[in-house]
Amino acid sequence: MCGRFELHSAFEIIARLFGLSGGLITLPPSYNIAPGADIAIIVNEAGKNKPALCRWGFVPSWGKDLKEGYKMINARAETVAEKPSFCQAFSRSRCLVVADGFYEWKNVGGKKVPYYIHRMDGEPFGMAGICNQWVSPEGEQVCTSAIITTGANELVAPLHDRMPVILPRESSGLWLDPAVHEKETLLPVLKPCPSDELEIYEVSSAVNSPKNDTMENVQRLK
Numbered sequence: 001m002c003g004r005f006e007l008h009s010a011f012e013i014i015a016r017l018f019g020l021s022g023g024l025i026t027l028p029p030s031y032n033i034a035p036g037a038d039i040a041i042i043v044n045e046a047g048k049n050k051p052a053l054c055r056w057g058f059v060p061s062w063g064k065d066l067k068e069g070y071k072m073i074n075a076r077a078e079t080v081a082e083k084p085s086f087c088q089a090f091s092r093s094r095c096l097v098v099a100d101g102f103y104e105w106k107n108v109g110g111k112k113v114p115y116y117i118h119r120m121d122g123e124p125f126g127m128a129g130i131c132n133q134w135v136s137p138e139g140e141q142v143c144t145s146a147i148i149t150t151g152a153n154e155l156v157a158p159l160h161d162r163m164p165v166i167l168p169r170e171s172s173g174l175w176l177d178p179a180v181h182e183k184e185t186l187l188p189v190l191k192p193c194p195s196d197e198l199e200i201y202e203v204s205s206a207v208n209s210p211k212n213d214t215m216e217n218v219q220r221l222k
Helices: 011-018 066-071 087-092 169-176 183-189
Strands: 005-007 030-033 038-045 048-056 074-076 094-099 101-108 111-119 125-135 141-151 162-164 198-202
Touching: 005 094, 011 048, 011 094, 038 125, 038 141, 038 169, 048 066, 048 094, 066 141, 074 162, 087 094, 087 125, 087 183, 094 141, 094 169, 169 183
Parallel strands: 048 141, 074 141
Antiparallel strands: 005 030, 005 101, 038 048, 038 094, 094 125, 101 111, 111 198, 125 141, 141 162
C-alpha cells in the first residue's frame, strides 16, 4: 500500500532527472502528501515527457463524485490491467507519480509507528501510476490518479506486504510510452524495487496527521 508520501525536490532537479520538456508546475514542497491532494505527475505527450498536476485518488469515467477517489488511491499490479475501474487508464493513460520518499507504519503493541523509505542516493523517483481526465456531472474536468502497488521487498515486508512500484529509469520510458498498450509488455516492469537501493528508518509520530507538514517528518529519530 502507499497511503502517504512526500516531495520536496526542486522542480529543476526533477526536470533534469526525468528529461522533462517544456512546462512548469508550481507545487510547494510537501512532507506529508495525503489522498485528495494535488500531486506532481509526469506524462508523455507527442514523444516528450511533461509535468502535470493531478489529484491523488482515481475516479473512473462513470464516477459521480470526486470523493470516490478516496477509495482508489492505489491500484494493484496484479489486477490493474483487468479491473474495470483501471483497465482503460492502464492501457492508454499511464504516468509517473514523483516522490522523494514514502511512509509506512508498523504495528507495535497496538501502536502505529511510522517509518520513512527513500532512495539511498537521495534522488527523487517515479512511482508507476495511472491517470484520467474525469468529468463531473457539472462538466468540470479534473485529472485524477492512482499509484500502482506490488508485493513488498525484503526491506519493506516487516512493515507491510505491499509497496509502491518504484520504476527504474530504464523502465520509465516504456511505462510512459502512449504507443504501448499490451499488458504482456507492461506488467513485467511492475515489480518491487531492489532492497539495496532503498533506506528505511523510524520517524516522528507527528507524520500520522496530514496536518503536520514539515521537514521534521523525514528526520531520523535519534
